[in-house]
Amino acid sequence: MGLFSLKLPDVGEGVVEAEIVEWHIKPGQTVSEDDHLVDIMTDKATVEIPAPVSGVIKEITGEPGDILAVGSVIVTIETDAAAASDEEAPPLRQAQGEDKANKALPDSKPTPKPHSEPGPKPHPRIQSGAGSEPVEGWGGEERGSARPLASPAVRKRALEADIDLACVKGSGPAGRISHQDLDDFIASGGRQMVSSAAQMGRTKRTGINEHKVIGLRRKIAQNLAASKRNIPHFAYIEDIEMDALENLRAHLNATRTKEQPKLTLLPFLSLALIKVLPDFPQANAHFDGEAGIATHYEAVHMGIATATPNGLMVPVVKHAESMDIWELASEITRVCNAARDGKGTADELTGSTITITSLGALGGIASTPVINAPETAIIGVNKLQVRPVWQDGAFAPRKMMNLSSSFDHRIVDGYDAALMISKVKALLENPATLFM
Amino acid sequence: MSKTIKTDVLIIGGGPAGYPCAIRAGQLGLDVVLVDKSGLGGTCLNRGCIPSKALIHAATRYAELTTHAHDPAMGISCAKPKVDMRALTGWKDDLVDKLTSGVAGLLKAAGVNTLNGWAEFADAKTCTVTLDDGQTVTISAKNVVLATGSVEVELPFLPFDDNRVISSTGALNLTKLPKTLAVIGAGYIGLEMGIAFAKLGVKVSFVEALDRILPLYDKAITRPVSRWLKTHNVDMHLNCKAKGLSKTGLLYEDKDGAEHEVTAEKVLVAVGRKPLTTGWGLETMGIDMDGAFVRVDERCATSMRGVYAIGDLVGEPMLAHKGTKQGEMVAELLAGHRTRFDPIAIPAVCFTEPEIIGVGLSPDEAKAAGQEIITGKFPFAALGKALTMQGGADGGFVRITARKSDHVILGIHAVGAHAAELSGEFSLALEMGARLEDIAGTIHVHPTLGEGFAESALAALGQPLHIAR
Numbered sequence: 070m071g072l073f074s075l076k077l078p079d080v081g082e083g084v085v086e087a088e089i090v091e092w093h094i095k096p097g098q099t100v101s102e103d104d105h106l107v108d109i110m111t112d113k114a115t116v117e118i119p120a121p122v123s124g125v126i127k128e129i130t131g132e133p134g135d136i137l138a139v140g141s142v143i144v145t146i147e148t149d150a151a152a153a154s155d156e157e158a159p160p161l162r163q164a165q166g167e168d169k170a171n172k173a174l175p176d177s178k179p180t181p182k183p184h185s186e187p188g189p190k191p192h193p194r195i196q197s198g199a200g201s202e203p204v205e206g207w208g209g210e211e212r213g214s215a216r217p218l219a220s221p222a223v224r225k226r227a228l229e230a231d232i233d234l235a236c237v238k239g240s241g242p243a244g245r246i247s248h249q250d251l252d253d254f255i256a257s258g259g260r261q262m263v264s265s266a267a268q269m270g271r272t273k274r275t276g277i278n279e280h281k282v283i284g285l286r287r288k289i290a291q292n293l294a295a296s297k298r299n300i301p302h303f304a305y306i307e308d309i310e311m312d313a314l315e316n317l318r319a320h321l322n323a324t325r326t327k328e329q330p331k332l333t334l335l336p337f338l339s340l341a342l343i344k345v346l347p348d349f350p351q352a353n354a355h356f357d358g359e360a361g362i363a364t365h366y367e368a369v370h371m372g373i374a375t376a377t378p379n380g381l382m383v384p385v386v387k388h389a390e391s392m393d394i395w396e397l398a399s400e401i402t403r404v405c406n407a408a409r410d411g412k413g414t415a416d417e418l419t420g421s422t423i424t425i426t427s428l429g430a431l432g433g434i435a436s437t438p439v440i441n442a443p444e445t446a447i448i449g450v451n452k453l454q455v456r457p458v459w460q461d462g463a464f465a466p467r468k469m470m471n472l473s474s475s476f477d478h479r480i481v482d483g484y485d486a487a488l489m490i491s492k493v494k495a496l497l498e499n500p501a502t503l504f505m
Numbered sequence: 506m507s508k509t510i511k512t513d514v515l516i517i518g519g520g521p522a523g524y525p526c527a528i529r530a531g532q533l534g535l536d537v538v539l540v541d542k543s544g545l546g547g548t549c550l551n552r553g554c555i556p557s558k559a560l561i562h563a564a565t566r567y568a569e570l571t572t573h574a575h576d577p578a579m580g581i582s583c584a585k586p587k588v589d590m591r592a593l594t595g596w597k598d599d600l601v602d603k604l605t606s607g608v609a610g611l612l613k614a615a616g617v618n619t620l621n622g623w624a625e626f627a628d629a630k631t632c633t634v635t636l637d638d639g640q641t642v643t644i645s646a647k648n649v650v651l652a653t654g655s656v657e658v659e660l661p662f663l664p665f666d667d668n669r670v671i672s673s674t675g676a677l678n679l680t681k682l683p684k685t686l687a688v689i690g691a692g693y694i695g696l697e698m699g700i701a702f703a704k705l706g707v708k709v710s711f712v713e714a715l716d717r718i719l720p721l722y723d724k725a726i727t728r729p730v731s732r733w734l735k736t737h738n739v740d741m742h743l744n745c746k747a748k749g750l751s752k753t754g755l756l757y758e759d760k761d762g763a764e765h766e767v768t769a770e771k772v773l774v775a776v777g778r779k780p781l782t783t784g785w786g787l788e789t790m791g792i793d794m795d796g797a798f799v800r801v802d803e804r805c806a807t808s809m810r811g812v813y814a815i816g817d818l819v820g821e822p823m824l825a826h827k828g829t830k831q832g833e834m835v836a837e838l839l840a841g842h843r844t845r846f847d848p849i850a851i852p853a854v855c856f857t858e859p860e861i862i863g864v865g866l867s868p869d870e871a872k873a874a875g876q877e878i879i880t881g882k883f884p885f886a887a888l889g890k891a892l893t894m895q896g897g898a899d900g901g902f903v904r905i906t907a908r909k910s911d912h913v914i915l916g917i918h919a920v921g922a923h924a925a926e927l928s929g930e931f932s933l934a935l936e937m938g939a940r941l942e943d944i945a946g947t948i949h950v951h952p953t954l955g956e957g958f959a960e961s962a963l964a965a966l967g968q969p970l971h972i973a974r
Contacts, residue, residue, distance in 0.1 A: 149716075216849075218913060218938035229843045243911035245938045 073122050075144040077109070077137050086138050087116075089131045094144075098126045106144055109137075124148035219246040226251060285379045296442040299358060303478040304437040307490045311453055311468040314500045321394075329395050334450060335373070336397035338425060338472075340503045341496040342448065343369050343390045346423070349489040351480050352446040353422050363445070363480055372421025372441055373401055377409045383441055384408040385421040394504075425450070436473045445480045448493075449473040507633075507641045510618075512538045514839055515632070515646035517624050517785065520547020521554075522816030522828025523652030524608050529836035531615030538644055539617050540624040540634050545608040547654050548817075549825040550601060552674040559597040560677060561701045561856055563588075568704035578895075588705060591680045626786030629809045648811045648839050651799065652832065653785060655778040655817035660689070662749050663774055669750060670772050673698055679771075682707055687755040687769035689747045691718040693855040695775030696730065700858045703739050710740040710767045712747045712757045719855060722918070723867045729900035729920050730857045737858075742767065780818045795820065803845045805835050813838075827851050849935045850916070854925040859899045862924050864931045865916030868906050877909040881941070881965025883957045885921040887972050890952035896922030903927070903957040905941065905965050912940040912966075923954060930958060941965050 077087060090108040094100055104120045107129075124146040131137055217234040219227070223246055227234045230251075237254045239246035282290060318332055325331070346353040350365035357364075371389040375382050384404035389397060407413040424441040425448050432452035440447050451471040457464040472493065476486045496503050514530050516523045519541030527539040544551040570586035572578065612619050622636040630649060634642045657672040659665055665672050671679075676698050684707065688699040691713035703709040711718075711734075718734075718741070719727045734741055744760040754769040780798050793800045793808035798820040805813045813835045816828030830846065837844050852864035871878045885891035885901035901921020907914045917931040934944060944962035949955045963969045 220937045224847065225844065228845065231843075242940055242942070243913050243938070 071148050072127065073124065073146045073148050074142045075106075075118070075121060075146065077118075077139050077141050077143050086136050088136050089133050089143075091133055092129060094126050094129070096126050096129055100124065100126060100146070118143070120144075120146065122146055122148050217246055218244055223248055223251060230255065285382075289380050292442065293439055296439050300440050300442060301478040302437065302440060303476045303481065303483055303486060304473065305476070305483070305486050305490055306435045306471055306473045307494055308469050308471050309494050309497050310458070311470050311497070314497050315453075315468050317500045325395075330398040330402060332394065332398050333401075334453075335401055335425060335427060336394050337497065337500065337503065338448065338450065338493075339369075339371050339386070339389055339397050339401070340394060341493045342371070342423065342425075344496060344503065345489055345492045348492070349481075349485060351485065352476060352489060354445045354480065355422065355443040356445050356477055356480050357443060358479070366422045368422065370420050370422045371401075372424035372444070373405055374424055374426035374438075374441070374447075375405045375408050377411075379411070382408045382413070382418060383421060383424055384413055384417050385419065387416075387420070423447070435471050438473060438475050440475055440477055445477040446486075447475050449475075507643055509643045509645070510538060512536050512618070512644060512646045514538070514648050514650065514836075515540070515644055516650045516652060517632070518547065518652035518654055518816070519545040519608070519612075519619070520652060520654045520816065520828065521549040521825035522654070522818075522832040523547070523650070524612060524832070525829045526650055526652065526815060526832030526836045527617045527619075528611055528615045529833045530839060531612070531617045533836060533840035535836070535840060537615075537617045538646070539612060539619045540622060540632075540644070541619065542621065542623045544605055545612070545619070546601075546605045550604050550608070552677060554825055555604060556597050556601055556677045557673070557697055557701070558856060559600055560593070561697060561704075563593050563596070564701040564704035565858075567706075571706070588682070590682050594678055594680055597677070624785055626789050629790040629792070629812050632786065648813070650832075650835055650839075651787075651807075651812065651814040651818055652816045652828065653781040653818050654828075655780050655823055657774070658777045658779050660747065660774055660776060663689070663747065663772065665774065669770075670774060673773065673775055676702075676771075676773050683770035684708060685710070685754070685769045686771050686773060687712060687767050688773045688775055689713075689755070690775040690777070691715075691741070691743070692721075692775065692777065693719060693857070694778075695773065696855065696857045698773060698775060699739065700733070703734075703737055704858070708738070708768075710742065710755075710769065712742045712745050712755065712767065714744070714746050716744045718743075719857075719861070721853075722855075722861060722863060723869055725904070726861055726863065726867075726918050726920050729859050730855075730861065732900055733858045740767065747772075778817065778823055780820075780823075782818070803847060804838055805831050805846060822851055822853060824851065824853060849938075850932065852928045852932045854928055856925060859896070859901050859921045860923065860925040861918075861920045862928045862931065863916070863918045864928065865914070865935050866906060867916055867918060868904075871906050871908075871915045876915060878906055878915065879909050879912075879965050880907070881905045881961045881963065881969070883960040883964055883969065883972065885954070885957060888952075888954065888957050888960075890954055890956070891921065893952065894922060896954075903961040905944070905958070905961040907941050907965055912942060914939050914941065914944070914962075917958070917961075919957070921954070921957075927954060927958060930955060 087109040090110045092107050093105045094107070100106065100120045101123045102120055105117055106120050107118050109116055109118060127145040127147050130141070130143050137143060217237065218239060218241070219234055224234065226248070227237070232251070232254065234246055237246050237250055240250050241247055314337060318334070318337065321332055346369055351363065353366050353369060355364045368388050369390045371386040372383040373386065375384055384407060386397065386400045386404055392400060404413065404417050407417060421441065421444065423444055423446050426438050427450040432450060435451055436449045438447040438449040449472070451473055453468055453470040455466050456469040458467040458469065472490065474486065474490055513536040516527050516530075516537065516539045519527070519539055523539060523541070524545060527537050530537045549555060567586055567588050570583055573581050573583050574585040609619065620634050620636065620642065622634040622642070624632045624634045626632040630647070631643065631645045634644060636642060657674065663670050665675065667675055673694050682702070682705055686699070686702050686707045687710045688695045689712050691711045695711065696718060699709045699711060717724065717727070718731060742757060742759070742765075745757045748756040748758055748764065750756070750772065751766050754767050755772050756764055756766050758764050782797065782799070790812065791809055792812065799807055799814040799818050801807055801814050801819045805815050805819065807814050815831035815835055817823040819831070830848065834844050834846050850865040852862065855861040866874065868878060868880050882902050882904045886897040888897065891897045891901065899922060901919070901924060903919040904917070905914060906916040914934055917934065919927055919931075941962045944959055945966060947959065949959040960969055960971055964972065967974065
């Protein structure tokens with residue numbers, strides 16, 4: 070027995086979601102290949118979805134009227150086949166409204182009050198469509214496959230003349246290369262060109278591909294543009310000596326139990342922020358510029374900017390202030406993986422009060438992170454490297470790391486920002502104080 | 506008394522890869538020696554393509570006459586036909602003899618020195634041939650082309666005994682029809698033979714380990730064959746494994762492990778073919794292998810300089826026409842030409858009932874290769890010529906698969922009566938880089954089956970003439 074997961078197919082160019090119109094089957098029902106399963110409607114047309122395999126309907130997703138993202142599983146069919154076909158994606162239990170399917174960065178609306186026990190209401194699963202898809206074009210410059218289009222006789226002549234057909238421009242339909250094209254290529258000295266530059270792979274690149282910015286990518290674009298447009302960013306960069314923290318981290322990792330996760334820098338930085346933020350409530354806040362209200366939060370809901378296959382997302386560690394270092398590490402890993410796998414719930418992807426962004430092993434020397442609106446601060450981690458530091462009359466090798474930060478200058482004064490970062494620096498350079 | 510020959514080109518094996526290589530090399534003025542033991546023309550002419558098609562043709566004729574004997578379709582009736590298998594195989598053997606002697610003549614005309622004997626290599630460039638009369642000849646060659654072909658795979662628990670357990674070779678030489686026949690393996694060889702015997706009135710049962718017939722083709726294409734088998738009372742035991750002989754038939758195990766028996770006077774084992782890599786000194790030549798096959802590059806060159814290998818010996822698909830093309834190519838290479846084996850696609854045909862032809866990618870394969878595609882399908886039932894040949898009712902169709910962006914054709918498949926004869930145009934379309942518009946824009950003779958190809962291209966373009974959109 071195998072399970073076949075039918076995903077909502079791409080029903081039309083640029084369509085990222087579709088509405089269920091009518092189910093023609095029920096769970097438990099036996100269907101044959103090509104049986105009519107469900108009608109779905111896009112803004113372009115209503116489409117019948119047939120059964121791709123025969124079997125018994127295990128599960129269906131969504132009621133008429135629900136809007137599902139392309140690529141989400143709509144039906145699971147138990148087949149006789151020995152092996153399960155298609156990978157199992159999590160069922161999309163409930164997803165309504167135009168906006169939700171593509172939401173990654175939180176919208177500017179109040180976050181849940183600090184009481185958010187996981188309630189009985191189901192969290193909508195969020196799955197995003199691909200960030201961008203190529204716009205169809207008619208042949209031309211773009212060749213659908215690596216292999217040039219040419220008849221056997223033309224291919225043979227080219228081989229004999231030592232010409233790579235990939236370098237020859239075809240004048241025929243779909244770029245087909247004719248004998249005349251080959252003659253022209255040779256006459257124009259193409260052969261010499263091929264034997265030197267082109268053999269080194271140096272040919273002109275002439276392809277142009279337009280990509281529609283849709284789905285999550287469009288959302289990211291809108292949010293970041295709004296953030297940069299509305300928020301006067303104040304960037305501040307400080308360097309931090311990491312030797313003590315790195316020693317502690319190495320020790321903890323070496324002596325941790327099997328159940329304890331491996332510690333990265335992020336949980337330590339989170340601890341430091343959790344410790345200083347009560348003194349700087351304006352940096353753990355949301356600012357609604359139109360209403361003129363800054364909401365300060367006692368809770369620290371730590372957003373972790375995460376690269377996912379679909380683009381940038383910010384999963385959130387809720388109530389970070391209630392966790393110890395191990396819990397923080399586990400929770401950061403869990404929400405980031407959920408976001409990467411497209412399994413993050415809406416609750417896990419919204420409601421951060423401050424955001425950390427880290428480029429991991431890359432990191433650079435400094436960065437100017439863009440604030441995750443409506444928050445008022447974002448902290449960026451840069452590369453850790455051993456640098457010579459002048460100490461006690463001599464240069465000493467020290468593990469140094471820059472910490473980049475951006476603040477909403479409307480709400481956070483430069484002096485307060487600098488003071489806050491200096492306290493974070495002091496905590497990180499004296500890691501014992503993190504745990505006092 | 507041993508004599509020694511020195512030659513430019515030594516070709517081992519006179520099958521559909523080796524003999525065209527020899528002819529072309531001879532035409533190009535090379536000094537060529539061809540060594541063959543099992544009959545010029547190889548498996549193809551002696552034990553494969555040709556005799557099986559002869560048997561299929563005769564069986565089809567017999568089946569038609571049987572039909573007319575109890576149903577005067579088209580107003581034609583006749584007495585119940587009889588088949589004399591000795592005469593049938595005799596007719597087939599005459600045909601084979603004619604073709605193989607034709608090959609001998611062609612080789613002679615090309616100046617090829619053909620030796621009937623078994624070659625054994627001492628090193629990569631030297632072999633000793635034991636001739637039919639017991640004499641030996643030592644040949645040393647500048648270049649060697651290996652074309653030893655393939656043999657039927659034997660099941661260890663059901664070895665061929667030329668009596669009850671037979672290979673496809675044995676099945677082609679039966680002088681008496683069995684009442685019942687079990688065929689192990691529902692690939693193209695098993696199906697071609699099994700269907701032929703079913704047409705001759707034998708009760709045929711298949712035992713196949715997979716859950717379907719012809720796994721190399723998609724289900725849409727094989728469905729008409731499955732339907733024919735069902736309506737012609739051929740028992741299909743899919744998902745079943747052959748276990749061994751019983752007194753009256755073949756034992757097999759179903760997927761739940763339960764043992765069953767199928768009555769079978771003869772058991773045909775058709776579970777595939779393997780390259781012939783033993784018994785002729787391959788191990789002395791220092792050549793790299795690729796699994797069971799000899800490893801070659803796009804020029805069919807082995808890892809040993811001056812040693813080439815072609816045909817079934819170098820891998821799938823094990824098809825005569827692939828070997829022939831490789832043979833021609835290697836001969837040209839040896840004559841100093843620049844060339845390589847670079848087909849867009851190698852067409853394949855199953856002479857089942859109805860016939861199947863496939864070249865290039867199926868829709869699923871094209872999608873798996875990341876192509877965005879459009880397809881067009883045209884049923885034989887809507888084709889006048891097919892109807893006049895009673896070929897419209899068996900579910901046949903032509904299906905074309907093309908890239909959506911530029912309409913370049915990626916694959917063409919057809920199933921239906923006489924569909925195999927369409928293969929040439931299909932392959933040409935792929936090799937020439939044809940687009941749907943090229944096929945649709947080519948005038949196809951009415952009434953022929955080829956019209957179905959043009960119509961499938963029109964269907965893919967959304968403008969079929971002879972089916973409703």
